[in-house]
């Protein structure tokens with residue numbers, strides 16, 4: 009067990025303050041965050057502040073068909089509606105920031121973007137080490153690229169990224185996720201695997217909290233090296249990149265049109281949303297499987313290219329498993 013000698017460490021360690029942002033509709037991301045935080049919360053050497061993000065106009069769950077689609081233009085352009093006032097003043101000094109977020113239309117969800125664009129975010133995050141925690145269907149690579157830009161704008165230092173995804177095949181979760189979000193039921197489509205991150209992965213997320221606790225004991229958050237290597241924190245799938253790029257472009261262009269037509273929630277947008285959903289379903293039933301098929305045929309010739317891409321998107325924490333045995337939960 010690489011866990012440090014806590015008695016020794018606690019003698020010299022001042023209280024470490026950890027800021028955690030929190031927003032979840034189904035409770036999935038809250039549950040994952042809770043698992044990660046447990047080792048820190050159970051230790052008197054840490055003060056964990058959980059800041060709930062509350063949109064002024066709450067998002068519905070389950071979503072209505074139009075309200076769900078109507079969220080994509082502002083997601084693609086990262087112009088979310090505002091949040092209710094935060095409980096923080098911006099003068100607080102945190103040692104580490106844990107930033108959990110879900111992906112909405114291939115971008116970080118509205119509440120987290122609203123937070124990162126809030127004037128307080130820069131004050132709170134400037135110079136601070138950040139660990140991002142993603143829980144989504146399985147397309148998060150380009151959202152994390154957007155997240156990196158948002159963090160950079162706040163002056164934050166991204167140390168680690170944890171990404172937990174729905175383990176079912178892409179072609180299944182492309183259908184089960186929207187049905188979950190529109191019905192509230194994970195197993196709405198009985199013939200397909202249930203939607204969402206599986207319970208075993210959620211439970212095992214505790215390993216990240218244990219490793220963070222040990223790293224904080226050793227002041228490793230002050231350095232530049234990731235704290236969560238060897239724990240399979242982010243196992244990216246570069247074969248989804250073609251689809252992510254195509255869909256991001258389409259969300260952006262159609263989003264521009266929709267934003268020109270009207271404000272979020274206005275009826276004027278609805279005919280265009282219907283048109284878009286037809287386009288989107290065509291895309292999902294053609295481009296995604298086609299791109300996955302072509303890539304599987306080309307796989308033997310493109311191994312090196314995909315390996316390079318995977319290495320890049322797995323960063324900074326990586327998908328290695330060499331420390332898993334130290335933090336088995």
Ligand SMILES: Cc1cc2nc3c(=O)[nH]c(=O)nc-3n(C[C@H](O)[C@H](O)[C@H](O)COP(=O)(O)O)c2cc1C
Nearest residue numbers: 032033034035037110111112113114144145146147
């Ligand atoms: C409006 C909307 C768009 C979404 N788009 C994506 C997406 O592009 N990629 C993805 O992997 N998951 C996507 N999801 C799934 C979410 O990332 C997340 O897994 C799900 O909403 C549950 O999150 P929760 O913690 O808020 O309950 C989307 C969810 C919503 C509500």
